[in-house]
Amino acid sequence: MSRAHLNNGRVKVGDLRELGRQDLLRILDSIAGTKVLVWDECLTGPIGLIAEYSVLKEHDVTKMFPLGDGGMPSLKSDNVVYIIRPTVENCDTIAANIRGEERRGGSGLKTDYHVIFVPKKSLFCEKRLKEAGVFGSLSVYELPIYLYPLDSDLLSMELSDSYREFCLEGDPTSIHHAAKALTQLQMICGTIPRVYGKGSAAAQLFDLMVRMRKERAEHDSMVKPQIDSLVILDRSVDLLSILPTQLTYEGLIDELFGISQGSVRLPAEKFSGQNNENSGDLKQVPLSSTEELYQEIRGLNFNAVGPSLSRKARNISAQFQERHEAKTVREMKEFVEKLPSMQAAKLSLGTHTSIAELVKGKIDSEEFLETLEVEQEILSYVNSDRYLEAVEDLACKEYPFRKLLRIIAMQSLVSSGLKPKVLEMYKRLVLQAYGYQHLLTFENIEKAGLITPNNGQKTFGTLRKRLNLISDVIDEQNPTDIAYVHSVYAPLLVRLVQQLEKPGWRNIREILDILPGPSFEDTQQVPSALRNSSRSNDQNKVVMVMFVGGCTMAEIAALRFLASQEESSVEYVIATTNVTTGTSFIQTLETQLEAPIF
C-alpha cells in the first residue's frame, strides 16, 4: 500500500518511517539464510505500518508466528528471529520455546536463534535470559522505533498503557521512551527551537529530553528545523476531554468499531463486490489521508457527513454525465484520462456510504440518544440531581460497565469531585450491580483522578467561562469553533493549544495555574549554522503537539480544524503515546478479577 502520502506534510514523517524500515531490513539482511519471525503480538500491528509482510518476504522471511507459550510448530528454517518488546514475560516465553526446541532436537537442521528488542535492549531482560540459560544461544539486536506514522500529521507510540503506568504505577518508562522518540524525531526534522508544556509528565519529559541532548553533546541534528514549536501536554491536566462521546465521523468509527493502526474491521457483507462465503467475515478498511474523500469527511461532525456524501454523489454523477457531452476527440480523450480517478472516487464514496450507514445504525438507538443527552447536560452543568437517577437507571438496565464509569467520571470531573455521600452511593451501586470484583478497579479509577471526592473547589466552572468550553449554538454543518467535535464541548487541551497562538500562554497565566501541574516555556539551541535559515514568512508555522497519556480522534480532529481555518497561520503535527477512546482508556485502568468456576 502506498505510503507516499506520509511525506505530504511539512514534517517528513515518511522519512522517519523509512529510517525504521531500513533498520529492520538491515538487521534481517545481516542474518544469513531463511528466517521465521516470531512476533510479540503488540508489535505486529505497529511494525506492519513500517514494513509489510510482502517486503519481509523479499528478505528471506518464510513464515511468521505470534509468540506464545504453546511453542512452535516444527519448522525447517535456518533462523528463528523473535521480535519483542523487552518484557520479562516475553523473555520467559522465548526461553521456554528454545529449551523446548532443544529438547525435541529441533527438526534436525541447525537453527540459529535471534532476538530483536523493540525499541531497545534491556539489561534486565538479558539477565533473565542468562538465568534461563538461553542467552548464549541468542544473537541480540535492537530496533529503535519509537514513533509509528498513522498519517502524514499523526505519529503514535502505540503505548496503550502509558497513562496507567505513569499515573497509577509511578513508572516513568513511557515518558522516557517519549523523550527518546522526540529526540530521534529531531534528528530527522531538526532541533525544535521553542518548547512549551503543561503538567508534571510534560515537565519530566522535557527534562529527559534536555538530558539526552547533553548526552549527545556536539551531535545535534544538522537538519534545517521543520518544526517551530513543541507543545507537550500531560493527559492528567485534562481527563475530562476523553470521556464525552466523540461525534466526529472518525471519532465515532473509533468508538463504535475500533480503529487500529489506521484501519478498521467491519462486516464484509456491507461492502459490495466482496466474495464473502460466511457472514460474520470482517473486512479490513484502511482509513487515511491518501483517500481524498476520507480526508474531507473524517473530521466532520457526523450530522454533516450525510449531506456531504450526498453532495459528493451528485458531483460524481455529474462528472460521469460528461461522457455524453464529450463530442470532440480531445474532449473524449480528456474524459477517459479522468476516468480512473472518477472510478476511485466512486469506490471511495461507496465505501464511506456503507460505513456511515453502519455508524448510523448504531447511534440511531434510543439508548445512545438518551445517554448523549445526559452527557451534554452534565457538561453544561445543568440539574445535578437528575443524574443520580439516570445513572441508577442505566445500572439497573445493565448498561455496559465502562460506559457507565465514563458518565460518572464526567460528573466527577465537572464538579471537581463528587460529594462523599454521592461517591459512596455510586460505588455501592456499581459494586452491587456489576459485581464486587470491581472494587480494585474503582480504587484505580480514583487514584487516576477520574472519580474522586470533592476537594472544595469549583475549577471547571471557572475554566468553562474563561476558556469558553461550552457552546450552545454550534452549527454542526459549518462549525466555527472546535466545540463541534462533541457538539457542545470544546476539548480543554486543544483550547490551550489554540490559546498558545492567541493570546499566548503568558496572557492566560491564571488559567494555566488553576490546572494541575507545572507549566513551562523553554528554548532549545539550534546550531548556529542553521539559525538564520528560517522559513519564509508566507509559510505557516509548524507546531508539534505531544500528548503524554493518550488523545482521542476528536481532539485530533479539533487540531486539524484549527489549522484549516482561514485565519490560521499554524499547521499542527500530532504525536501521542497512543490514540484512545473513553472506553479503552478506562479499560487500561482496570484490575480484572474473575474467579475460576469450581
Added chain:
Amino acid sequence: AISQYLKLNSAEGKNRVLGHWACYKVETSTADEAETARQVSSRLGLNADISYSDVAGQAAEVGKKRLAVQLLEHEVRADKQVPLLLKLGQGAQALNKAIDSGDTDLIYHVILSLQEQHSTADFHMIIRGVELGARLYTKYCRQHNPVALQTWLQQEDDWLSLARQSIIESYSSGRIETRLSALVTAQDYYKRARSDFNLSAVEETNRLLNHQSKLEEKLGRMYMNKSLHQTISQLLEEGEVKLADKLRSEFKVSDRKYLWLKVRAFGRSKQWGELTNLSKNKKSLIGFGPFIDVCVEAGAKEEAFKYLPLLQPEERLKYMMKLDMMAEASELAFQLRNLEALTAIEVRSVNNFSVLEKVAGYKQKLQSSR
C-alpha cells in the same frame, strides 16, 4: 598536534589521544584522588565523546576506586555510569543516578543487583529511601515474585496494598473456603488502614458469597460469580420471590432499584401475571415505560398494551409509536398538537394509506389553526 600529524580525523584523533593521556594519568598520578580527577576533567572537559567511564574503569583496574568514582561523576551517559558504579560497590549512588536518567531498565537492573548483593533487611532499607525505587520494586514483585512482595509490603506496613493482594488472591481459587478466608484477611488489612468503605465492601462480598454458596446447595444452580443484582434477578426469574426478597432486604437494595430488577426479571422470564401485579396500584417509582419496554423486548407486544393507559400523554404518544400503533398515535398527536410527532409518523407509515390520509388531515388542521 601529533594526531594532526598522523592525519587522523581531527575530532576522533584528538579524542583518542586525550583518552590515552587520561588513562595514563590515572595510572601513574601520585596526587590525591580529587586532584587527579580535577586534572583529568579539566583537560577532557565536557566532551561527551570521551568515555569517562573508560577512564574510570582504568582507574578501578589499578585499584584506585575512589578516583574511579570521582571520575564517574563526569560521565553523562547513565548506561555507562551506572553499571560501573554498581561494580565499584556504590549501590546507593548507582540507584540515584539510574533514577535521574529515567531509564527504568537501568533502574530495575540496579534494584535486582542490590537485592542480590544485600540481605533482605539491608536491601529494604536502601530501597525504602528512594521513592521511585520503592515503587518499581513493588511493581516488579507484583509481577514476578509474590512472596517477596508480601515480605516487602509487610515490612512497610502497607495495609492497602496488602488488602489488595488478598482480594486478588480471593479470586484465584474456585474453592469457597479459600476465597472466604482471603476476603477475611483483606478485611483485617482494611481495618488497619482505616479504609471504611473498602472494609464494608469486602464484608458485603463475603456475605454475598456465603449466601450464593447456600443457594447453590439449596437450589442446585449456579450463583457464585454473579453480582448481587444478577443473583436477585436470577432468583426472580426462577420464581423464588421469597428468597429474592430476603437477599434484597439484607443488602438494603432500595425500592426503586428492586422495582427495576423485578420488572426486568419478569419480562425476561415472561411472568406476565407478576408484572401486571406490580402495576396494580397504578404507581411506579420508575414510571410505566420500562414495563412496556420489557414486553417488547420479550417479543410480547400484546402484553404491552395494558400499560399504555398508565402513562402520561406525551409518553403514551412516544410508546404508541414504538408499538407501531400509528393510527391511534396520530390521533393523540393531534390532540396534543404535536406537529413533529405527526411528521415522524408520516415517515414511518410510508405504505399505510389510511394512516397517511389521517395524518395529512390532522396536519392540515393544525397548520391552518396557527
